[in-house]
Amino acid sequence: MDFCSHCHATCHQSSHRDRLRRPRHSSRHSSMTLAAVASTAAPARTPSVARRRASSSSRPSSTRCRDVRANLFGGLFDGDKKTTTKKASSGGSGGAKKKPAGKKTSSSSSSQKLEPFPKDYAQLIRQAQASLQAALDDGVELLEIQFPSGGLDTAPGDVEGNVENNLTVAHLRGICSQFERNGTAKTTRVFFPDPIERSLALTGAAPSPDGVRPPENSQTKPQFASFPGPIDYLEQPDFLSVSGLDKMLGTRKTVAMRVPESDTAFVVAYPCTNVSELVCTRELREGELARAGPARPIVMCNGELERTRSEYYPSFWNVGEMKPLRGFAREFEGVYFVHNYKGSNPAVLFRAYPGPWQVLRRRRDTDTYDIVYTCEEYPGLQKVALDILPKYP
Numbered sequence: 001m002d003f004c005s006h007c008h009a010t011c012h013q014s015s016h017r018d019r020l021r022r023p024r025h026s027s028r029h030s031s032m033t034l035a036a037v038a039s040t041a042a043p044a045r046t047p048s049v050a051r052r053r054a055s056s057s058s059r060p061s062s063t064r065c066r067d068v069r070a071n072l073f074g075g076l077f078d079g080d081k082k083t084t085t086k087k088a089s090s091g092g093s094g095g096a097k098k099k100p101a102g103k104k105t106s107s108s109s110s111s112q113k114l115e116p117f118p119k120d121y122a123q124l125i126r127q128a129q130a131s132l133q134a135a136l137d138d139g140v141e142l143l144e145i146q147f148p149s150g151g152l153d154t155a156p157g158d159v160e161g162n163v164e165n166n167l168t169v170a171h172l173r174g175i176c177s178q179f180e181r182n183g184t185a186k187t188t189r190v191f192f193p194d195p196i197e198r199s200l201a202l203t204g205a206a207p208s209p210d211g212v213r214p215p216e217n218s219q220t221k222p223q224f225a226s227f228p229g230p231i232d233y234l235e236q237p238d239f240l241s242v243s244g245l246d247k248m249l250g251t252r253k254t255v256a257m258r259v260p261e262s263d264t265a266f267v268v269a270y271p272c273t274n275v276s277e278l279v280c281t282r283e284l285r286e287g288e289l290a291r292a293g294p295a296r297p298i299v300m301c302n303g304e305l306e307r308t309r310s311e312y313y314p315s316f317w318n319v320g321e322m323k324p325l326r327g328f329a330r331e332f333e334g335v336y337f338v339h340n341y342k343g344s345n346p347a348v349l350f351r352a353y354p355g356p357w358q359v360l361r362r363r364r365d366t367d368t369y370d371i372v373y374t375c376e377e378y379p380g381l382q383k384v385a386l387d388i389l390p391k392y393p
Contacts, residue, residue: 113355114355114356114358114371114374115127115350115352115355117348117350117358117360117369118152118338120152121152121171124147124152124171124338125171125174125175127336127352128145128147128175128335128336128352129174129175129177129178129181130352131145131335131336131352131353131354132145132175132178132299132335132336132353133178133182134335134353134354135333135335135353135354136182136265136297138354140297140333140335140353141288141295141296141297141298142285142297142298142300142331142332142333143297143298143299143300143332143333143335144300144303144305144332144333144334144335144337145175145299145300145301145302145335145336145337146301146302146303146304146305146334146336146337146338146339147171147302147336147337147338148338148339148340149164149167149168149171149302150163150164150167152338152340153340153346153362154340155339155340155342156304161273165197165270166220166221168269168270168301168302169200169201169220169223169224169269170221170223172223172267172269172301172302173223173224173227175301176188176190176224176227176267179229179265180228184264184265185227185228185229186228186229187229187262187263187264187265188229188263188264188265188266188267189229189230189231189232189259189263189265189266189267190224190227190229190230190231190232190266190267190269191232191233191234191255191266191267191268191269191271191281191284192231192232192233192234192269193233193234193235193269193270193271193273193274193277194233194234194235194236194237195233195236197233197269198231198232198233200220201222201223201224201231201269202222202224202225202231203222203225204220204221204222204225205220205221230263232258232259234255234268234271234277234280234281235255235276235277235280254280254283254284254287255280255281255283255284255287256283256284256286256287256288256290257287259284259287261293263296264296265296265297265298265299266284266296266297266298266299267298267299267300267301268281268284268298268299268300268301268303269301269302270301270302270303270304271300271303272302272303272304272307275321275322275325278303278308278325278328278329279321279325281298281300281303281328282324282325282328284298285298285328300332305329305332306339306380306381308322308325308326308328308329309326309329309330309380310380310381310382333353334351334353334357334378335351335352335353336351336352336353337349337350337351337357338350339381340362341384341385341389345361345393346361346362346364347359347360347361347362347384347389348360348362348369349379349381349384351378356374356375356376357374357375357376357377357378357379358371358373358374359371359372359373359374359379359384359388359389359392360372361392361393372388372392373388373392
């Protein structure tokens with residue numbers, strides 16, 4: 001167990017980059033993957049208290065983040081009081097106001113109802129459905145949905161990679177039911193990382209050679225067998241694609257070349273195992289920007305984009321490819337986002353579009369969540385860990 005710069009907690013680092021479901025092909029990035037493994041082998045150093053204070057005091061006074069107490073109560077309450085949200089409170093996915101279509105800016109936290117943190121995955125799916133539809137109605141083209149699949153208080157890597165993917169597929173199927181409600185499911189194309197993942201989502205896991213199936217919690221069920229829309233994959237690894245010769249020979253066929261004009265939206269499931277999966281997603285976006293009509297929305301589920309947005313990958317590592325990918329990752333709007341900060345005093349970064357970003361302290365003794373901070377723009381996981389949470393113990 002090491003300190004992880006991605007989770008800001010101790011975790012099994014190997015689970016972040018390994019999946020036992022299929023062999024981990026590098027797909028034109030073998031040298032990059034080795035460098036990434038090497039870069040994450042050593043635990044990240046926790047910044048000193050002095051560095052935290054220096055970072056906090058150096059923030060510009062014009063920051064858009066505001067203290068939720070002043071935001072919600074207009075400064076009428078004492079500074080030591082907090083708003084408490086019970087973990088078991090009801091609320092569902094309703095209450096999110098829809099903005100006029102075509103506007104992509106985040107709504108002001110002063111004019112939006114704060115969505116309660118979900119009490120279970122049924123409520124999470126309802127909230128994600130409402131946030132997804134609100135963002136689609138507002139014309140958002142790049143939508144990020146990120147949540148822990150192994151438990152609402154877990155972080156990426158807490159669950160073994162194969163099981164984590166299975167659970168993500170199950171929850172994503174519930175979220176994609178929103179496309180059936182709005183009548184666009186038949187023209188919504190769902191992408192999985194490769195043909196094996198696509199087959200598992202459609203047919204489930206076959207019995208083992210000895211006829212014994214895996215344990216119930218690790219079985220792969222055909223979650224998307226009933227989905228009306230096309231189920232596809234990002235890339236099929238072969239010698240040319242893995243070696244990069246397809247680009248050199250000009251024979252590479254991108255994802256954008258395979259999608260028909262009749263599609264109205266795309267959903268990309270967990271393109272986080274290999275950098276090439278994010279490369280394919282970016283190629284899909286470039287194809288949309290180049291087409292004559294308006295760009296169709298791309299919904300990414302559990303893509304762990306923070307690893308690309310931040311300095312998780314070394315700045316010197318394949319600059320030619322990582323720089324555009326980092327910019328691409330930063331274009332996504334977090335329409336539904338849950339990230340847990342573990343430790344003796346746990347916290348959560350939470351957002352349900354079109355509401356503001358919320359920082360909550362998880363109170364284990366009372367089974368409640370204290371909303372200690374909100375902001376209009378995505379603050380970044382590191383800023384929350386080093387600048388915001390130390391001020392609100």
